[in-house]
Amino acid sequence: MAKNIDLKAIDLNSLYQQGKPVQLGIAGGVIVVILVLAYFFVYSGLNEQLSQLKQEEETLKQTYTEKSGQAAHLDALKAELDSINGSFNSLLKQLPTQAEIPNLIQELHECATKNGLSMDSVTPSQAQNTDSGNKAEQQVIQTLPYNITLTGNYNQISQFMRDVGKLSRIVTLNAIVLKRNDKDNTLTLNAVANTYKALTDAEIKAQTDDKKS
Structure with missing residues (x-):
């Protein structure tokens, strides 16, 4: 051991x-x-x-x-993006060019006349770029407002507003005010007719230069 x-x-x-x-x-x-x-x-x-x-x-x-x-989901996202781009381009085509603005004003007059309304005035207001809420983004669409005044009865004014919505070019009616005329029981419509114009490349470039300065 x-x-x-x-x-x-x-x-x-x-x-x-x-x-x-x-x-x-x-x-x-x-x-x-x-x-x-x-x-x-x-x-x-x-x-x-x-x-x-x-x-x-x-x-x-x-x-x-x-x-x-x-x-x-990449293919689905690409398809959705193509659809959005297609819709955007389609809307852009509905915007009047600068040369078409006078014709558009003439169409407003024709809508009023066709419905028996008296177009008292069409006055252009200050154009403004459409605001997206993001100041860093470039604005590509410009709003062209026109102050309009016309007189007629309720049915005539209602039909006029429907006809404006059917125009080939986009026109929206905003700031609508209706006043009754006690003398002849008619209505006076005061509104802002907005149409929209796509900015040219030169206008977009000028906008960018202004932001840099």
């Missing part, structure tokens, strides 16, 4: 003089201590790296899922 080794009684300076069991026991103990320390140092570092890699994996999975969903 092997004798118990008293580690306190061992002199490290005379370790080489000790017997083989003592030397092997001390060497084994040192190796065990080194392995334990190495295990804790290495394992703790690897465990931290593993946690980071797992977190990165989850993030990549989430990003992949989001990108996959976007890619799946």
Whole structure:
């Protein structure tokens, strides 16, 4: 039977003089201590790296899922964008050019006359760019307001407003005020007839230059 080794009684300076069991026991103990320390140092570092890699994996999975969903809807979004662009271009074609403005005013007169109304006045007001609410955006459409006054009965005025909505070019009636004339029981309509004009490239460029200055 092997004798118990008293580690306190061992002199490290005379370790080489000790017997083989003592030397092997001390060497084994040192190796065990080194392995334990190495295990804790290495394992703790690897465990931290593993946690980071797992977190990165989850993030990549989430990003992949989001990108996959976007890619799946890409064709639908492109089709929707093409449809919006088509509708916008169609609306632009309904806007009068500068040369067509006089004809448009003439059409307003004809609508009034056809319905038995008296067109008392058509006065152009100050043109203004359509405001999108974002001052940084370029305005591509200009509003051309006309103050109009006409007189007639209720049915005539109602039909006039319906006919204006059917014009080939876009015209909207705003700021409508109706007043009754006590003398002949007719109505006077005061309104702002807005039509819209697409700005030319030169006008858009001038608008951009004004913002820079």
